[in-house]
Amino acid sequence: xxxxxxxxxxxxxxxxxxxxxxxxxxxxxxxxxxxxxxxxxxxxxxxxxxxxxxxxxxxxxxxxxxxxxxxxxxxxxxxxxxxxxxxxxxxxxxxxxxxxxxxxxxxxxxxxxxxxxxxxxxxxxxxxxxxxxxxxxxxxxxxxxxxxxxxxxxxxxxxxxxxxxxxxxxxxxxxxxxxxxxxxxxxxxxxxxxxxxxxxxxxxxxxxxxxxxxxxxxxxxxxxxxxxxxxxxxxxxxxxxxxxxxxxxxxxxxxxxxxxxxxxxxxxxxxxxxxxxxxxxxxxxxxxxxxxxx
Amino acid sequence: xxxxxxxxxxxxxxxxxxxxxxxxxxxxxxxxxxxxxxxxxxxxxxxxxxxxxxxxxxxxxxxxxxxxxxxxxxxxxxxxxxxxxxxxxxxxxxxxxxxxxxxxxxxxxxxxxxxxxxxxxxxxxxxxxxxxxxxxxxxxxxxxxxxxxxxxxxxxxxxxxxxxxxxxxxxxxxxxxxxxxxxxxxxxxxxxxxxxxxxxxxxxxxxxxxxxxxxxxxxxxxxxxxxxxxxxxxxxxxxxxxxxxxxxxxxxxxxxxxxxxxxxxxxxxxxxxxxxxxxxxxxxxxxxxxxxxxxxxxxxxxxxxxxxxxxxxxxxxxxxxxxxxxxxxxxxxxxxxx
Numbered sequence: 049x050x051x052x053x054x055x056x057x058x059x060x061x062x063x064x065x066x067x068x069x070x071x072x073x074x075x076x077x078x079x080x081x082x083x084x085x086x087x088x089x090x091x092x093x094x095x096x097x098x099x100x101x102x103x104x105x106x107x108x109x110x111x112x113x114x115x116x117x118x119x120x121x122x123x124x125x126x127x128x129x130x131x132x133x134x135x136x137x138x139x140x141x142x143x144x145x146x147x148x149x150x151x152x153x154x155x156x157x158x159x160x161x162x163x164x165x166x167x168x169x170x171x172x173x174x175x176x177x178x179x180x181x182x183x184x185x186x187x188x189x190x191x192x193x194x195x196x197x198x199x200x201x202x203x204x205x206x207x208x209x210x211x212x213x214x215x216x217x218x219x220x221x222x223x224x225x226x227x228x229x230x231x232x233x234x235x236x237x238x239x240x241x242x243x244x245x246x247x248x249x250x251x252x253x254x255x256x257x258x259x260x261x262x263x264x265x266x267x268x269x270x271x272x273x274x275x276x277x278x279x280x281x282x283x284x285x286x287x288x289x290x291x292x293x294x295x296x297x298x299x300x301x302x303x304x305x306x307x308x309x310x311x312x313x314x315x316x317x318x319x320x321x322x323x324x325x326x327x328x329x330x331x332x333x334x335x336x337x338x339x340x341x342x
Numbered sequence: 343x344x345x346x347x348x349x350x351x352x353x354x355x356x357x358x359x360x361x362x363x364x365x366x367x368x369x370x371x372x373x374x375x376x377x378x379x380x381x382x383x384x385x386x387x388x389x390x391x392x393x394x395x396x397x398x399x400x401x402x403x404x405x406x407x408x409x410x411x412x413x414x415x416x417x418x419x420x421x422x423x424x425x426x427x428x429x430x431x432x433x434x435x436x437x438x439x440x441x442x443x444x445x446x447x448x449x450x451x452x453x454x455x456x457x458x459x460x461x462x463x464x465x466x467x468x469x470x471x472x473x474x475x476x477x478x479x480x481x482x483x484x485x486x487x488x489x490x491x492x493x494x495x496x497x498x499x500x501x502x503x504x505x506x507x508x509x510x511x512x513x514x515x516x517x518x519x520x521x522x523x524x525x526x527x528x529x530x531x532x533x534x535x536x537x538x539x540x541x542x543x544x545x546x547x548x549x550x551x552x553x554x555x556x557x558x559x560x561x562x563x564x565x566x567x568x569x570x571x572x573x574x575x576x577x578x579x580x581x582x583x584x585x586x587x588x589x590x591x592x593x594x595x596x597x598x599x600x601x602x603x604x605x606x607x608x609x610x611x612x613x614x615x616x617x618x619x620x621x622x623x624x625x626x627x628x629x630x631x632x633x634x635x636x637x638x639x640x641x642x643x644x645x646x647x648x649x650x651x652x653x654x655x656x657x658x659x660x661x662x663x664x665x666x667x668x669x670x671x672x673x674x675x676x677x678x679x680x
Contacts, residue, residue, distance in 0.1 A: 056542070085345050176377055178611075179663055183580065183618035184655040187636065191643050192388050273621060278509060279640060297513060307517045314510045322505035329501075 055079025062256065065334045072330025078323035086138050088277045089131040093103075097128035098287055108306050118308035120292075123298045129292050130313050134289040138320070140204050141270035148265050149215060153258055156219025158247050161227065171220065177213035184258060186210045190281040199283035207272045215261050226241045260331035267324035274317055364669055374664040381656045386432050387648050390425075403605050422550040441653070442646035451650040455632065459654075461530055462631030465547060466620045469554035474609060476555070478602065484563065485570030485601075486593050497567065503560035509622035512553045515680025516626065525549045528628040550627040561615070565608045569601040576600075610666030613659045650673060 085092070096102050105119035110119075116271050118125040159170035185208050193202040226232065227250065236246055242250070276282055277290025296309040371567045435441075441451035478501075484493040503511070516527050526532060526546050536569070573579065581598045583589075624633030633650060639647040 143617075153535065172376070175373075176380055179377060179614070179656050180381065181614035181617035181659050183621055184613075184636070184652045186650060187621075187640065188385075188388060188652050191640070191645070191648060225666075267505060273507075275507055275509070275618070278507075278622065279625070279637060280425060281640070293513065300432075302513070302516045302520050305517065305521050310513045310517050314506075314514055317510065318502065318506050322502055324503050325501055 049156065062334050063329075064329060067335065069330040071091050071326045072334075073075030074326045075093070075323040075326030075330065078319055079327065082134060082138070082320050082323070084130060086134040089135055090279050093125070093128040093131045095132065097125050098132055108301075108304055109136060110306075111308050117312045119194050120295060120309055125310060126292070126312055129287050130289070132318055133287045133289045133292055133313065134316060134320075136200070136283070136286045137270060137273055137290065137317075140178070140200070140207070140273045140288070141185065141266050144207035144211065144269040144273070145184055145266045147205065147264060148269065149214040149262055150213025152261075153219055153251075153254065154211035155212065156216035157250055157254065159216065160220040161242065161250065174213050174216045174220070177210070178217060182210045182272070183275065186276060187279065189282065190276060200286060203276060203282055206276070207269050209267055211265060215258065215265065218261060219254050219259060222257055223250050226250050226253050260328060263324050263328035263331060267321040267328065270317065270321050270324070293333060308309050362668065365497060365666060366671065371666045374660050375659050381660075382433065382436055386429055386652060389645055389649055390428075406586060410480065420660050424530075436561050436653075441650040444639075444643040444647040444650075445645055446642050446647065450504055451646050452659055453574075454635065455648065455650055455654055458630060458632050458635045461629060462620055462624065462633060463529065464543075465624065465631060466616055468547065469551045469558060469619075470616065472551065472555045473558030477559045478566050478598075478605070480559065480592065481563035481566025481605075482601065483568040484597055485574065486597070488571060488574070493567075494510060496563065500564050500567075502562040503557055504564060506557065507555055507622065508557045509626045510617040511557060512550070512623050512626040515549060515553060516637060519549070550623050550629055552627075554623055557619065558616070561612060562605070562609060566605050568603045570597060571599050572604075573601045603670070603676070607670060608669060610662055613662045617655050630633055 055328065066076075075154060088132075089095075097104075105115050105123040107119065107123050109115060109119045109123070115125045119125055119160050122128065155170055155174060159167050161167070162170075189194060189206045190202060193206065197205075232245060232249055235249055240248070244271065268324065273282070273288065274290030274293065277288050278294045278295060282288060282291055283295070292313040293310060296306065296313075301307075301309040424447060439452055441455075444451050444454050445450070447454045453606065484490075484496045487493055519525060520527055525548050527549070530546050531539065531542045531545070535545075574592040576597075579592055581597055582592045587595075620631065621633035621636050623629070624631045628634060632654065635647070636651050638644075639651060
């Protein structure tokens, strides 16, 4: 119980420190903006604009007053596609991160808590996922994924399963540090079981670290989503930022010099990923006093 | 297995220390071999759980494959055998260097991969060397003068490029530069070119190497910067300054070597990202390497080729990690003590 209250009071202090952090706040601002744009996408731009049969513009037209960000090869507005694509990209990025954080926290705590075969095996598994290059693994997983699962879920699961290992390593080290403290000895002496120790004492203490790591994981997940879509492994039925860029590349945007088709979705990806990275760096600074002043 | 090797290491630490103990080398090699074995196992089982008839997925024309060819393929893939027998056959063929036949390339997977291997090493290797040198220099300078204009601009640029998928930078460069036609946008050489062969390849390398190097520099300079920051307030630097050494000499002779070593470990650990960069950037620039081959294998999908590529990429990264593990204690006494 005491561990929980202590963690809570530390968290409100961290929040105040975050409000004072210029890099973190500007990142947060960008994220709120993109979140609102994604949520309001159906209001801001008619979803019918994504339908190739209802495309109104000229094919591959540069930005104009009617089409602020230009059009693609079907004559669809790039602005409409970027707004709606943001929904899918952000959804996949966030959902994959949730899977990755849950896996990373569970495996990290368990591998730090249990000694012997269980801990050793989990630790080996974590190391394996850390070393194996993520993109070839994600490609292999996406290729063999059962076809009856909707592609959107498949991509989310593939990214979640390939990105948990660095979180697990971090959580494992933190778990072992916490378990060396006297209050855990007290909990053990009073007869607290594994479950009690892990959920009541270890978990509240690793949570801040996990949360700081989350923002960095989201940025990795979004890059992974756009990369998989770019390689043609995304959901073919849904517009996403990676999908727009894949279309642009395969429909010859480069030879036609259609910079708007590549630059605008590209800027959206970089802004959002950078904003998540900025928040993550700010949180790291706040939670790790060693990094003061970076 | 873990228990026995850990016990061996414990016994060694009591003896006077050498740079590399036999037990340490053996333990690292064993762990690398275990990882490779696990890659082989994953490769077998992942592709075996393919929905429907795996033979059809493995066959050149998918569902419309010739029934005779399908029967032959089932025999060769061991689909008529039980799991354990099939796995035994698979392991045996992998260790005898037989990775099957690629459908899209109409050749043995090992031959196709060998043919595309060196272009990838050339491209990624060049980018890595450039990025490591530049990244160390930029990161050290930024960290040494923390908060200076150079540091603020540099770090901001580094975070931006670090947030950018490599292939996106490639697309942006291409869409703006293509109309001028200065640098070739595709391939590794041009048969119509009048330049000497090596210069032609070098010319084709300019854009993809630039793209890869910029993104890797961003990552490496951030690592190096935080490494220098860790050293900056160390006592031995105060001593060096007290001796009256010039500031840049303190950085070059004292801080840099100490900060370099932990960064090197992280450089080696980032090999997974190098592979991802190779796959996507080779795709964008049609560079005839393993990355572009992966993209081509995905079109089918050409499953035997994908399996082979996954094995080669993983083995490459595992070997690089092993090299790092074995080199670090030789270079850094602090790792030896740990």
